[in-house]
C-alpha cells in the first residue's frame with residue numbers, strides 16, 4: 001500500500017518506491033505508448049489505496065464452503081470520472097480494485113493557444129450524485145481543466161469529490177485550491193513549474209499523445 005505525505009491542507013502527495021519507479025518510466029521519452037499505458041495503470045493501482053481509505057462499508061453475510069461469515073461491501077460505490085483523453089489511463093487501475101465502480105466520462109481538451117478548457121462530452125450519472133466522485137486526470141498543469149471539471153461536477157450535484165493526478169504543477173495546485181478548497185488533490189509528484197506553453201517541467205510531455213501514440 002502506498003504511503004502518503006500531506007504537504008498542504010488540500011493536497012496529498014502519495015509516495016511508494018514502486019510509484020517512483022513507474023513514474024520514472026512514464027517520464028522517460030523513450031517509453032513507447034503501450035508501455036506508458038501499463039505504467040500508468042500500475043500507478044493508478046498503487047494510488048487507489050490511500051485515495052480510497054475514506055470509503056465506508058456495511059456488513060453483509062456470506063456463506064463460505066465451511067460456515068456463515070460476516071463480510072463487508074461498499075456503502076456507496078464510487079464514480080470514476082476520467083477526463084478524456086489522458087484520464088482514461090487511470091480507469092483500469094481503479095476499476096481493478098473497486099467492485100462495481102461506475103465510469104462517467106468527461107470530454108475536455110485544452111485549447112493550445114488560449115490554454116482554456118473546451119468541454120465537448122458529458123455523461124453525468126444523476127442517480128448517483130450523492131456518491132463519492134473520483135476525478136481522474138494524470139496532468140494538473142495550469143489547473144484550468146480541473147477547475148472546469150469540478151465546476152461541472154458540482155453544477156450537476158456532486159458533493160464529495162477527490163481529484164487524482166499523477167504529476168501536478170504548483171500553479172495548478174494553487175488554482176484548484178483557490179476555486180475548490182473542499183476538494184482534496186492526490187498526486188504522485190509536484191514538479192517545478194510550467195513552461196511558456198503551459199507544459200509541466202520536467203513533466204512527461206503530453207500525456208494523451210504519449211498514451212495513445214498520437215505524437
Ligand code: PRP
Pocket residue numbers: 083084085086087108109110111115117137138139140141142143144145146172198206207208209
Ligand atoms: C491534458 C491533461 C489535462 C490538461 C491539463 O489534456 O490530460 O486534461 O491537459 O492542463 P491544464 O491543467 O492546463 O488544463 P489535453 O488538453 O492535452 O487533452 P488530451 O488528453 O485529449 O490530449
Ligand code: URA
Pocket residue numbers: 086139141198199200201203204205206207208
Ligand atoms: N497536459 C499534458 O498532457 N502535459 C502537460 O505538461 C501539461 C498539460
